[in-house]
Each structure stands twice: as C-alpha cells, then as structure tokens.
Amino acid sequence: MKKALAMILSAALALALFAGCGQNGGSTSAASGAQEPGPAAGKTLNVWLPPLSANQDDKEVWDKIMDPFEEENGVTVNVEIVPWGNYEEKYLTGITSGQGPDVGYMYMEMITDFIDMGALEPMDEYLTDADKDNLLYLENGIIRGKQYCLPIVVGNACVMCYNKDILAANGITEIPSTWDEFIETCKKIKVDANGGTDVYPFIQRWGNPSISTLNTSFYPYVWQGGGQLFNEEGTAMTIDSEAGRDAVQFLYDLRFTHGILPDMVTSLTEDDCMSYFSEGKAAFVEMETTNTANFDTAGVNWGFITSLTKETKGTFVASDSLVLMSGAEDKALAYKLIQHMLSGPSMTQYHASAKFAPIGKDEEYHDNPAFESVYSEDGAALHSLPAVKGSSKIYDTLYKNLQLMMMGEMQPDDVISETVAYAGTILNE
Known part of the structure; x- marks a missing residue:
C-alpha cells in the first residue's frame, strides 16, 4: 500500500x-x-x-x-x-x-x-x-x-537547567555531571528554596504532543552513551546497541527504580515544564536555550550544563x-x-x-551570551538528527513506545525491539 x-x-x-x-x-x-x-x-x-x-x-x-x-x-x-x-x-x-x-x-x-x-x-x-x-x-x-540544504538555524541546543536556590536549600554544592552523580543529586532533593515539600527533583515532557520531546529527553542520552540513532548509511536503526539500551534503561530507572521522575510526568507538556521550573517547583529540567528566557523573566536563580555524561557529552542542536x-x-x-x-x-x-x-x-x-560557550567550547557535543528515509514515522513510533514505557505499559527491551523492527519495515520499503 x-x-x-x-x-x-x-x-x-x-x-x-x-x-x-x-x-x-x-x-x-x-x-x-x-x-x-x-x-x-x-x-x-x-x-x-x-x-x-x-x-x-x-x-x-x-x-x-x-x-x-x-x-x-x-x-x-x-x-x-x-x-x-x-x-x-x-x-x-x-x-x-x-x-x-x-x-x-x-x-x-x-x-x-x-x-x-x-x-x-x-x-x-x-x-x-x-x-x-x-x-x-x-x-x-x-x-x-x-x-x-543550506542551514539557516543551527542552534537552540537542549541543555540541562538547574535551580541554584533549590540545590542550596538541600545542601548540594556540586553540580552533577555524570548520570550516576545526577541520580544521587536528585535523590537528595526534598524541599524547595523556601523549605516547602512541594518540589520535584526532575521533570520531563512526556505528555507533549510533539516528537520534539525526544530532542530533550531521549536522543541526548543515546549520544552521551557514545551511540547513534542510525548507521552511517541510514539503512538501519541502531538503538539496539549498548548505548541505546542504556539510554532507554536510564529513563526507565529515573521513573520506576529511583522514583526521581514523578507519576505526572506522562501528562506534562513543554509549557508545563517551563511553568514548574519558573515557579521554583523543579530542581532540574531539560530545555531549549531559546525557552530559558522565561526563567529570567520569572526571576529564577538558575544555571545550566550543556549535557550530562556517561561516556561523553552529547545533546541535540x-x-x-x-x-x-x-x-x-x-x-x-x-x-x-x-x-x-x-x-x-x-x-x-x-x-x-x-x-x-x-x-x-x-x-x-x-x-544569549550565556550560551556562547555551548557553541565555542562544547561544539563536539552538539548533534543534529541525520537525514534518513521515513525518519519522522520512525521517531513517531519510538516516541509512542517510550511514552508507553513511562506509563508502565512497556518494558525497555520491548521499546527497543519493536521500534527497531518497525524502522526496518520503513527503511527497507
């Protein structure tokens, strides 16, 4: 057909x-x-x-x-x-x-x-x-x-933002840089900047209607593990690699093993995440650089790192x-x-x-001069998506499977196997 x-x-x-x-x-x-x-x-x-x-x-x-x-x-x-x-x-x-x-x-x-x-x-x-x-x-x-193609927009990198006041209120003086450090830091977050308990260590946008969620909340973790989404020829999806499996498992563990991501994460949109962080109710959030102007407007005392690291740095641009x-x-x-x-x-x-x-x-x-270092110092960590046949349909399936996983209806191995199998049908048409 x-x-x-x-x-x-x-x-x-x-x-x-x-x-x-x-x-x-x-x-x-x-x-x-x-x-x-x-x-x-x-x-x-x-x-x-x-x-x-x-x-x-x-x-x-x-x-x-x-x-x-x-x-x-x-x-x-x-x-x-x-x-x-x-x-x-x-x-x-x-x-x-x-x-x-x-x-x-x-x-x-x-x-x-x-x-x-x-x-x-x-x-x-x-x-x-x-x-x-x-x-x-x-x-x-x-x-x-x-x-x-002649690139016209190369930028709007996705970075990991943190609320300095929330970290300080929880006695955290070192900004995490690795996956393990991030998990341990998030476990320490119990109160907001004013001592209230209505705070989340980390939030993501798994209720967002757009597959752009993957730009912030999945692709970076594959790259941080040293992996790629497709082979160089664009003929096969490669998230069934060690790096791909680690990325999916990392998200699963944040949600179900460590309880760092809250239950409501499956309903949060990009706007919701900006609001929670701007209101001082979240310690960490992944965000595109252009959207961080909202944090300045809200008067948040915030900072960022270009990406976390497992094997290397990596994030979407x-x-x-x-x-x-x-x-x-x-x-x-x-x-x-x-x-x-x-x-x-x-x-x-x-x-x-x-x-x-x-x-x-x-x-x-x-x-924004705050992000000039992202391009001047971390250029090697910035990845854009490859031009691959039918990739929009593949990413859409990947996103839906990851959403099901975050709702507890799929296991990490099934997300990978079913997505890769579907990608094969598209790439081999």
Whole structure:
C-alpha cells in the first residue's frame, strides 16, 4: 500500500514539475510584451517558512528582510508562514498539487523523503566560493554527496537547567555531571528554596504532543552513551546497541527504580515544564536555550550544563535548512534569494526576533551570551538528527513506545525491539 502511495505521489509530482511554477503561483514572468528592465523583473518567488520569532511576527520580519532584494531585482517575494501543526503535510500537498514554493525551510527528518520524491534541487552548481568561505555549517546540508540544504538555524541546543536556590536549600554544592552523580543529586532533593515539600527533583515532557520531546529527553542520552540513532548509511536503526539500551534503561530507572521522575510526568507538556521550573517547583529540567528566557523573566536563580555524561557529552542542536525546490522556474534567481536570506545583514535582522546563533562569518554572535560557550567550547557535543528515509514515522513510533514505557505499559527491551523492527519495515520499503 505504501509503495503504491509512493508511486502515486511520484506521478503527481512529475505532473506538478511539468506544469512548472508559472502555473502554481511560483516564479512567473511579467505580462507578455511588457518592458523588463532585467531578466528577473516582474517575477514572483514564493517562500515557505515556519513560525520561530519570539514575538510571533515572522511575516513582518521576513517581509522587511525581503524589501531590498525585491527592489534590487525588480521581483515580488511572497512569504508564507506555515504552522508547525501540519508542516510536512503542507509541503506534500503543495508540491504534489503544483502549488509548492520556490524556496522552502525544512528540518532533517523530512528532507530525505522529499529528495526521494524529486522535489529538491541540489545547489552545488550555484554555490559560490564566497558562500563556501562564509557559511559555517555547509557540511550539515550535504546529503548523499550533494548540497541539498543550506542551514539557516543551527542552534537552540537542549541543555540541562538547574535551580541554584533549590540545590542550596538541600545542601548540594556540586553540580552533577555524570548520570550516576545526577541520580544521587536528585535523590537528595526534598524541599524547595523556601523549605516547602512541594518540589520535584526532575521533570520531563512526556505528555507533549510533539516528537520534539525526544530532542530533550531521549536522543541526548543515546549520544552521551557514545551511540547513534542510525548507521552511517541510514539503512538501519541502531538503538539496539549498548548505548541505546542504556539510554532507554536510564529513563526507565529515573521513573520506576529511583522514583526521581514523578507519576505526572506522562501528562506534562513543554509549557508545563517551563511553568514548574519558573515557579521554583523543579530542581532540574531539560530545555531549549531559546525557552530559558522565561526563567529570567520569572526571576529564577538558575544555571545550566550543556549535557550530562556517561561516556561523553552529547545533546541535540537544531540544524534546519533552506532548500531550493525543483519546481522553481528560475532556480538561479531562487538561489540568489537564498543567498540574500542567509547574508549577515539579513540574519542580523532576523535574529533580533528569533534568537539563534550565527550561521555565517559575516554576522556577530547576537544570541544569549550565556550560551556562547555551548557553541565555542562544547561544539563536539552538539548533534543534529541525520537525514534518513521515513525518519519522522520512525521517531513517531519510538516516541509512542517510550511514552508507553513511562506509563508502565512497556518494558525497555520491548521499546527497543519493536521500534527497531518497525524502522526496518520503513527503511527497507
């Protein structure tokens, strides 16, 4: 059934690409016979981006960034902000119906599937020497030996945050760095900063509706154990390794063996975790760096470590990219727009609203200075997800199985065996 669906999608994509973006609202030439001051004048480029601004003003910010490009090239750039809730579905529907963008924003879990559909254009022929010298994370965008992606967001690392006042109230003077130290520290936490007993040593977001929970609460532990999620070829899931088994068992033990994670952890969302920590009711929480601004606003006396350690340090960092769509009529112009979007002046303007680290040498570091050391000193510990066929479906199954484990309905070995078996069916389609 899935193979049949893939054939249908491929056929639909072929028709969409044959029709070209001129029919679907992508790059279109000016009306016949009109005077054009240049080859790009009168054309329209469509760009799809997600909501990332802290002020929820992504559309306004990007429109301003596009203004000089539009004026210089005599083109119109239409920016559409696509909600996260149906992100991949929006792309799939748009591309197969011939209504896709010229330039898109994709995260690693979705990229390989769209490459297989023929929807993404390699950018090697457009990449200049200046681009290669300036852009910091080009290697992250090389898939199957080709430059399918140019990273635009590399950052928002997941870190382990702690409440200094709660630790002090429990007589804890040393910040744990290893798994064993973390367990022993959490066992000592009995009171909050004011001596009250309404406090949790550690909380996680296992009630969150999004598989992004795995970014904070599972993947880092696999990497800390020295493991990987997939083999280098992307043909097999490898959490049935010692590191993978240790990561799953570590979570199980935090919940059931040591009683560090409370029963309610299976209902907590990301917002719940931020609230509990901000209100001084949790000693430790895993959190993306951009979300920690809430702790400052709440007046929490907090600190962080990049990650715990078992065999090594390891944590998640986003590595999302701009992609050039195969359906773009004027691919050279669309790539020129990508260059403009990733330029230092554009990124400086963007990062005033969306706090991420620079992706090029032509921009200074404008993110929270507290996290500069994460990138300058712990760069080797930062991992992004690999581009693997069907990985979104695999991660979704992994997340559901881990949720069942945290509810006491699955055992660690079953989580691993059932997830790996399911991954095999996807990877071998």
